[in-house]
Amino acid sequence: SQQGEEDPQALSIQEGENATMNCSYKTSINNLQWYRQNSGRGLVHLILIRSNEREKHSGRLRVTLDTSKKSSSLLITASRAADTASYFCATDSGTASKLTFGTGTRLQVTL
Amino acid sequence: DTAVSQTPKYLVTQMGNDKSIKCEQNLGHDTMYWYKQDSKKFLKIMFSYNNKELIINETVPNRFSPKSPDKAHLNLHINSLELGDSAVYFCASRPIQGGAGELFFGEGSRLTVL
Numbered sequence: 001s002q003q004g005e006e007d008p009q010a011l012s013i014q015e016g017e018n019a020t021m022n023c024s025y026k027t028s029i030n031n032l033q034w035y036r037q038n039s040g041r042g043l044v045h046l047i048l049i050r051s052n053e054r055e056k057h058s059g060r061l062r063v064t065l066d067t068s069k070k071s072s073s074l075l076i077t078a079s080r081a082a083d084t085a086s087y088f089c090a091t092d093s094g095t096a097s098k099l100t101f102g103t104g105t106r107l108q109v110t111l
Numbered sequence: 112d113t114a115v116s117q118t119p120k121y122l123v124t125q126m127g128n129d130k131s132i133k134c135e136q137n138l139g140h141d142t143m144y145w146y147k148q149d150s151k152k153f154l155k156i157m158f159s160y161n162n163k164e165l166i167i168n169e170t171v172p173n174r175f176s177p178k179s180p181d182k183a184h185l186n187l188h189i190n191s192l193e194l195g196d197s198a199v200y201f202c203a204s205r206p207i208q209g210g211a212g213e214l215f216f217g218e219g220s221r222l223t224v225l
Contacts, residue, residue, distance in 0.1 A: 033213060033214075040219075041218060041219070042115075042216035042217050042218045043154075043201070043203075043214070043216045045215070048213060086152060088154065090214075097142050097159055097161070097167070098156060098159065099144075099156070099205075100156065101146075101154040103152075103153060104152050104153075104154075106152075
């Protein structure tokens with residue numbers, strides 16, 4: 001079964017608005033990563049947050065991690081049409097380099 | 112220049128056939144993976160190799176056989192293809208086994224079984 005469950009499954013916003021996606025997972029982790037997948041393309045790494053970190057920023061991305069609740073969120077500020085993609089969280093539990101992906105959130109940013 | 116390259120990008124074949132997908136990475140990474148993404152976009156790990164040695168083998172039918180001739184290549188051979196094998200297969204690599212690094216993905220190989 002999937003390690004991570006993401007919500008919402010789909011999100012539609014207008015350009016300039018913020019987009020927040022949430023990820024919940026089940027077991028302890030070493031780190032949690034977020035990836036973006038444009039339609040018909042491979043996944044691209046966005047940001048990694050370690051289990052001892054609570055918040056991390058990268059450009060317009062802000063990631064939080066709450067290990068007590070086993071949850072993470074990805075915030076994209078001032079969204080652009082080019083942010084339209086599917087976003088996946090992935091957990092690294094340190095087991096044989098295994099990275100387990102969530103169910104993904106499809107983000108649509110309209111002009 | 113492509114870091115992780117997969118061939119072919121598209122593959123259409125009949126049930127019962129045997130097919131292979133090839134993957135090469137020029138990043139010098141030690142660990143390579145095969146993931147399967149189904150029609151609902153669920154990504155599931157299939158195999159992982161570290162420096163030519165199999166380290167992860169999820170519950171995948173033995174019709175699927177990975178082969179790693181060297182640490183830069185990880186190929187996937189599928190025997191007796193079934194309709195349910197239709198999916199996008201992604202190859203990925205990572206610098207060091209057990210390291211906390213990111214995965215680098217190829218562009219995917221879309222397999223359609225008719």
